[in-house]
Each structure stands twice: as C-alpha cells, then as structure tokens.
Amino acid sequence: MSNNLIVERERGLVELERRIAELRAASAGQPLDMSSEIGALETKYQQILRELFGKLSPWEKVHMARHPDRPTSLDYISKFDRFDELHGDRHFRDDPSLVGGFALLKGRKVMVLGQQRGRDTRENLRRNFGMMSPEGYRKATRLARLAARFHLPIVTFVDTKGADPGISSEEHAQSEAIAVSLMTFATAAVPIVTTVIGEGGSGGALAIAIADRIIILEHSTYSVASPEGCAAILWSDAGKAEEAASRLKLTASDLQRFGIVDEVLAEPLGGAHRNAGDVVMRTLDAIDAALQTLSSKTPEQLLEYRYAKYRRLGEWQAEGLETAQTAP
Amino acid sequence: MPRPDWLPSRRAKDKAPADAVMWSKCPKCGEVLYRRDLAANLFVCTKCDHHFRMHAQDRIDSLVDGDFEELGQDVLPGDPLNWSDKRSYPAKLQTDREKSGISESVVCGFATINGHRVGLAVMDFHFRGGTMGEVTGERITMLFEEARTRRVPVVLFAASGGARMEEGMLALMQLAKTTAAVARFMNDGNCFLVVLTDPTSGGVSASFAFQADIIVAEPKAMIGFAGRRVIEQTIRQRLPDQFQTAEFLLEKGAIDMVVARHQLKQTLTHLLEYCAA
Secondary structure (H helix, E strand, C coil): CCCCHHHHHHHHHHHHHHHHHHHHHHHCCCCCCCHHHHHHHHHHHHHHHHHHHCCCCHHHHHHHHCCCCCCCHHHHHCCCCEEEEECCCCCCCCCCCEEEEEEEECCEEEEEEEECCCCCHHHHHHHHHHCCCHHHHHHHHHHHHHHHHCCCCEEEEEEECCCCCCHHHHHCCHHHHHHHHHHHHHHCCCCEEEEEEEEEEHHHHHCCCCCCEEEEECCCEEECCCHHHHHHHHHCCHHHHHHHHHHCCCEHHHHHHCCCCCEEECCCCCCHHHHHHHHHHHHHHHHHHHHHHHCCCCHHHHHHHHHHHHHCCCCCECCCCCCCCCCC | CCCCCHHHHHHHHHCCCCHHHHEEECCCCCCEEEHHHHHHCCCECCCCCCECCCCHHHHHHHHCCCCCEEECCCCECCCCCCCECCCEHHHHHHHHHHHHCCCCCEEEEEEEECCEEEEEEEECCCCHHHCECHHHHHHHHHHHHHHHHHCCCEEEEEEECCECHHHHHHHHHHHHHHHHHHHHHHHCCCCEEEEEEEEEEHHHHCCHHHCCCEEEECCCCEEECCCHHHHHHHHCCCCCCCCCEHHHHHHHCCCCEECCHHHHHHHHHHHHHHHCC
C-alpha cells in the first residue's frame, strides 16, 4: 500500500503494461501477426490512462506533486551542460535538502539551487524529505549573494513540503534564516528564474522563489500551507485535507489566474514521471528562454521590475465589505 | 489625522458593565484583575508580571507622545478565494472587527515616541490571530514606502500566527511584498526596529519580524517558525516549557534583548537615539 493516491491508481495499469510488453516480446521474430491484439490493448491502455488521469482534482494534484517517481531537482540539474556543486553554510553544516552550485545551462553560466527530496526512504532521510533547515537557507543566501557578486543569473527549483519543523531548526533560528533568504532574493541584482517542479510548501518554498519569472509544471502545487497543515490549523482535523486542497487554490491554473506564476508547462497524461526526459528538456528550454529575455535588462531595471511585480500582488478594496466601518 | 471611526466603538464597549469587560483573569496565575488597574499597569499582571496580549490601540497609547496619524485605514480586506467553511470568510472578518475594534490585523501610522518621529506598525492578535492577509501586507508595505520617503525609522510590533489560510497564496505573497519594501527602506540607510510580542510565528516570524536592525522581545513571548504542536507531532515528544520563549531565543542568539513592557518605551527611545539619522 502506498499512501499516494496516484501510485495506488497506477497499480491497476501495471498488469496491463506487463501484458503489452509480453505480447511485444512474443511477437518479435514470430511469423504470427499479433499487432492487432497489441493495438487493442494499447488503445485500452490509453483509454484507462485518460479515465484515471485526464482530469485531476486539486487533492489528486497534491498527490501527483508528491509522486515518488516525479523528477526531482537533480533530475533537472543533471541535464545542464555542467554542474559544479558547492556545499555548506560556512557556519554549521551542509544541508543536503538543498543542492546548489555553479552550472552551465545551454552554454550560459548560472547559479543553480534546488530543493532535493529522496526517491526512497534512505535518501529521504538523508535529504530530510526536501525540508530545508536554517543551514540550507543560509547556504541559499550565500550562493545567491555569490551569484550577484559575479553577475550570474540564478535558477531555482522548488520541491518541498515546507521548511523543517524540528527542534534544531528552531534553535538555529529558522525564522531568521528564511527572512534573510527572502531579503537576498528580493535584492539580488541578477535575473532569477524559479520553477515549481513538485510541491511548493509555504514560506519554506518562497524563501528561494522570489523571482523575475516563475514557471510551474501543470500538476505541481504551491500553497500557503500544506492541505494537511491548513486543515489542522483551521479545523483541528488533518483528515479534512482534501477539502482544504480544493479551497486553498493551490493548482497551477489557479496561481496563473492570480498572477503568482507566469508560465504553466504541460505534463504528459498521467504526470511528468511518465515522460521525464521530455518534461526536463522542455523545462530547461523554458528557463533558457526566460533567461534570454531577462538578459537584456540592466540590474536597475531588474530590481524595479521585480519590486513592481510583487508590489501589485494582493488585491484589496477601498471600502468595507458591508457597513462595518460606520461609527456607532 | 483624527482617531479613526472604529476606535470609539471599542472604547464604548470597554466601558460596558459586563463582568467580562470589567474584570480580566490572568491566564498565567489566575489572579482576577480589575480591568482599569490592568490597563494602568500596561496590561501586565500586577501579581505575576504576566504580559497580556495588547490591543493595537492600547499599545499605541502606551508609546506615542501625542497624535497618531494613521495610514492605510481605508484599505480593507476582500475575499479573493471566495472562502467558506463553517462560516464565510467575510463573516469571520466581520466578527473579528466587532471583537477587536480594528479592521485588519495591523494598525499602521506615524507618531512621535519621546520626540522621535517614527513609522509605527502594531499587529493585533485579536484580529484573525494577527495573521497576515493581503491588507496586512499592503498596509505594512505602504508604511515602509512612506517612511522611506519621510526618512524616519520604523518600529514594528509583531504578533501573528503566520500567513492567513483564507487568503491562500495571496497571503503568502505578502511575505515577498513586504520583504521587498523592507529591503528598499533599509538599503536607503533607514533604521528598522522590531518588538516581538506573544505570539510571533510562521510567515510573519520568517519575514519582517526577523529582518530588522534590532530585535527586541517581550518577556515570555512565544516566538518561533513552526508551531509547538507541529513540532511535537513531528518528533513525537513533549517540548520543554522554555522552548521558543523570548528568553530561549535570547540564549540561542536569535534576538538582541528581552525587555519588560514598563521599560519598553525607554529602551526604544535609546535605540532610536543610536540608529535614527
């Protein structure tokens, strides 16, 4: 049993996939023509895929964003031309839930940062499920400052449930680490392009996601709190997470409507992991295109543009909702 | 600028002859305190020194020399997500308005503290748990922009449960918006002082509350990023009582000083003397 809805749903497909593969193997080099059987099975397979994944609810998208096979930051970074990883916060330790360093992306020198979760339990323990500690945010701050010093654009990948909520993180001032990271990204006078590749969890995600252009994959989510956290906060019942997921407006299309993300990248039917190679390539193309556009701007223009972009987020009305403001 | 319209309404309510308003029970030692004595003692328990959570206007009254020139009071919250659970979000806002006497979780404006002209932002836990919504972010951003133009320091009193769920990502984005405004303000050489009050957590803690030049906290205030309950559930053990208190943060090196409410005005005055242009 997996606690991931999408993984559970995929189990029904595994048997069909096996039969198609067997038939293909059996028909290879055989005089018997089985192409019509194979074709029928594949049609059925595509039909089931559409039924299972054609229209995902917000809650299903939350599970898709957390799918264990979904491409992680290193799957993207490994397709850069080159990656020279840098480590550590220079104070306490290296946080493996954030990978970062110099890189070449389509010939362009950049600083890349990505929140890194694990594929299996062992790696997840090492990477802390992609939940960064203060040391991770201090590494992010250090590398972003380094990038600004040498005029390198910053590319970040967001994939985290949120910042680590542990004793040691509080002792090491998680709040301060995130607050300073936010400041650094708000003021770094180089182009910043962020891609939300999985789950974007609250301030822990935002700390490396103040950017000039924000790209999000179709089934990624980005939320003020995890649906479980929101349900616990508002209704003291984490079991109401599905309801919270639909209320929070955390899907890519919602975020685009609010002007919080700039670009949504389509995923193959059934999610990014069904054709990871293609998704990674298209994502890198989109990042490169964004960097190309931003490269024509002066540092002053970049900062002005970034300030204005965030300044207008948050609609408000100039009059009360009802007549609350009349004096007694 | 005259006092806003909503103020007399709360004042009037304070004088209502209900026991709950006349008397307050100290949540720490259980002492029943006459409300007027409590107010005269800056809402500090006369028996055990427990610092009560203050209403924004009481805080402002306790600090400023004369008039308070309010900013952004006509900027009022909407309902961007059309949120509704047991009650609609606008209905929750309405209740909190009546309960707290203010129209959002922060009151911003300009005032003088012992002769120092400052921009003042006071968050109020009585309104939606001091959570940051769009208008909270908007008012704070307006304050930093205006203070930057006037070249005066900003003093901000934090009290917040974090970002407000009912406004979703638009609430979270206020962390980014206020951060950008704080950064511009500070990079121009202006001074930013923060006082962390009980409680300060989540997104507010992880943004402007910890971006200041000097960070002061009130005694025993709970301050942290993750909520106590969340941490206890994660590690499956009970946390020590001291954890995430102002004194704990002082010991860990995260804040500059812990100052009792009776000394606060004096301390802020000293800090303004050092840092203000």
